[in-house]
Amino acid sequence: MIGRIKAIDKMSSVFPAHRVEGKAGAGLKPEHLYAILEQADAVGFFEVHAENYMGAGGPPHAALTRIRNDYPVSLHGICMSIGGPEPLDRDHLARFKALVERYEPALVSEHLAWSTHDNLFFNDLLPLPYTRQTLARVADHIDEVQEAIGRPILLENPSTYLQFEQSTMSETDFIGEIVRRTSCGLLLDVNNVFVSSTNQHTSPLAYLGDFPLEHVGEIHLAGHTTREDDEGDTLLIDSHDRPVADEVWKLYDIVIGQCGPIPTLIEWDSELPPWPVLKAEAEAAQKILDRHAANYLFGSRHAEHA
Amino acid sequence: MPNMREMPYAEAFAGTLFSPGRGKPEFLVGPNGKGAERRFEVYRNNVSVGLVNALASMFPATQRIVGEEFFRAMARRYVRDHPPRSRLLVEYGQDLATFIAGFKPLAGMPWLADVAKIERAWLDAYHAADAAPLVGEELAAIPENRLVDTILVAHPAARLVRSRHAAVTIFSVNRREGEVGAIETDIAEDALITRPHLDVAIRILPAGGAVFLETLFSGHPLGEAAAAALAECPTFDLGANIAGMIEAGALADIRQ
Amino acid sequence: MSTKSVITTAFVAGALASALSAGSAFVTATGAAAADQEKCYGVALKGQNDCAAGAHSCQGQSTMDFDPDSFKLVPAGTCLSMDMGKPSLKPMNG
Structure with missing residues (x-):
């Protein structure tokens, strides 16, 4: 039940407590900043990658401070390496904690993945086998992060391209057990579900059916690219470089219809479009959120998590 | 195990x-x-x-x-x-x-490494800690008899890149749109990179200027820095260099 | 430092006095990194961490990149205009 991040209500708040509930947002890109600042309520919220604000000062912090004054912000960590076998990096955790304290984000999330090993950084979200052993370690790492920042995080499901012979559990069972052990919430990346299911030759609806949807506190949508695997069959790449695919919108509509309005982010990290294109994607998500919101005004879901 | x-x-x-x-x-x-x-x-x-x-x-x-x-x-x-x-x-x-x-x-x-050094220093300056740059009035307030021994603290964003080539010119023309034109590459250019507020700026130092700032930035007093600069360049103009470093926002504090 | 003796209080005080009224000896490199777009918040943020997977699957490493003798490329950018001809002007002090 703690899976949902509660609104910030601290005496020491520096920023306004904007509400993120039921809103659609976009990833904040410096290239879009001026276009965003020219508009009021450009989108419902902005998400930033924590690592890009771990420098000491300068324009990045000035920009994020300005944005945070006007919008709810979601802090999305990329490099905590929660899924790696090594202990979490204390310095990195301290930097992450400092950002949570400084910007009072409405949402805080990280990945079920790893990116560092033996003092090297791989700049990618690398996969892990799903076993009892990795489960225990991931749970420990999430406990450590949540302990450090004093609030639950949302854990994001990965996009996968292959399987580990070692795995003894399904991804959804693994994630469900993580939630049970750590009381973390979940960031459901619907594009990742579609990409992984296509790549693994399974059904995205079956995946969603097994996913602990009641713990989802944020949704990600993004575009993907089509490539070929060894046998010439479709292999989807989680490229974040184009609009959200129709199939992913359909899945998203189903999820929102089932769960009610959940803060939803459009991710676009590469081949950036002009701001109006990204904004239009967020508006498309907002329409779906609003269409289903009416059904949930008096629903149990809102009462339960208010 | x-x-x-x-x-x-x-x-x-x-x-x-x-x-x-x-x-x-x-x-x-x-x-x-x-x-x-x-x-x-x-x-x-x-x-x-x-x-x-x-x-x-x-x-x-x-x-x-x-x-x-x-x-x-x-x-x-x-x-x-x-x-x-x-x-x-x-x-x-x-x-x-x-x-x-x-x-x-x-x-x-042979000048490309220095251009890359300037690009890296530019980025370091961009992300450096914020600090109010020292202004001329603060320097003017130092008692005259303490001036020689005054230690000036570098601004967190200030960086120096020394080059025996025209690295700053080459960097500049290749960071903006348009024609590059012919450049005399073997004219030495020392770069001072600063970010007093939010904009990164880059300046070419006169002869002796880099030694002067290097000596200051490594924690030596003003008198020593001036002496080091004069030793390298007898025509070193202390006043114009002080004016330059203040205008560039290269300093953050005074330690007397 | 033996040269220290030449630096007197009067010398530094005089220099400081002139500094506060005179101009800077430093030459600003205009246009370098302060294009209008970068004012205030620095639009061109460099070296961003993101969670996109590269779509350029043919752009990655090839085994050839790792053969130390295989580097046959020659620079082919603006270097050409910088290296050719007699030096003309320094197109910067503006």
Whole structure:
């Protein structure tokens, strides 16, 4: 039940407590900043990658401070390496904690993945086998992060391209057990579900059916690219470089219809479009959120998590 | 003891991500008995392309000078030989200038390493801690009899890059749109990079200026810095250099 | 430092007095990194961490990149205009 991040209500708040509930947002890109600042309520919220604000000062912090004054912000960590076998990096955790304290984000999330090993950084979200052993370690790492920042995080499901012979559990069972052990919430990346299911030759609806949807506190949508695997069959790449695919919108509509309005982010990290294109994607998500919101005004879901 | 079937996944991945010759770890498979070579290539590709892209974005003038194809090939080699140790991409490429200086295909451009050094320093200044720059009135308030022994603290964003070549000019014209034109490359240019507020600025120092600031920035008193500059350049103009460093926002504090 | 003796209080005080009224000896490199777009917040943020997977699957490493003798490329950017001809002007002090 703690899976949902509660609104910030601290005496020491520096920023306004904007509400993120039921809103659609976009990833904040410096290239879009001026276009965003020219508009009021450009989108419902902005998400930033924590690592890009771990420098000491300068324009990045000035920009994020300005944005945070006007919008709810979601802090999305990329490099905590929660899924790696090594202990979490204390310095990195301290930097992450400092950002949570400084910007009072409405949402805080990280990945079920790893990116560092033996003092090297791989700049990618690398996969892990799903076993009892990795489960225990991931749970420990999430406990450590949540302990450090004093609030639950949302854990994001990965996009996968292959399987580990070692795995003894399904991804959804693994994630469900993580939630049970750590009381973390979940960031459901619907594009990742579609990409992984296509790549693994399974059904995205079956995946969603097994996913602990009641713990989802944020949704990600993004575009993907089509490539070929060894046998010439479709292999989807989680490229974040184009609009959200129709199939992913359909899945998203189903999820929102089932769960009610959940803060939803459009991710676009590469081949950036002009701001109006990204904004239009967020508006498309907002329409779906609003269409289903009416059904949930008096629903149990809102009462339960208010 | 860790279960050997489970522990080495990260080790096995890590050992092959920068080494295409090695093939994928054996325990990675495709669904329903499918192959996984191309599936694994997705990760190897992400790491390589991601890091090369990061370098290209951090060293745009360097890339423009050598051309994109050359830069990316060189960057791939740099990535292999100097994989990142920090998980903050913005800290990557600290020794790219050194790599360029020793990269034989670039022997004909002895100034390129200094251009890369300026690009890296520009980025360091961009992300440096914020601090109010020292203003002239604060210097004027120092009692005259203490001036020689006054220690001036460098602004957190201030960086010096010394070059025996026209590195600042080459950097500047390649960071903006338009024609580059012919440049006399063997005129020495020392760069002062500052970011007193939010904009990074770069200035060319007069003779003696770099020694003066280097000496100040390493914590030596004003008198010593002036002496070091005069020793290198007898025509060193202390007043004009003080005016320059104040205008540039190169200082943050006074320690008397 | 033996040269220290030449630096007197009067010398530094005089220099400081002139500094507060006179101009800077430093030459600003205009256009370098202060394009209008970068004012205030620095639009061209470099070296961003992101969670996109590269779509350029043919752009990655090739085994050839790792053969030390295979680097046959020559620089082919603006270097050409910088290296050719007699030096003309320094197009910067503006």
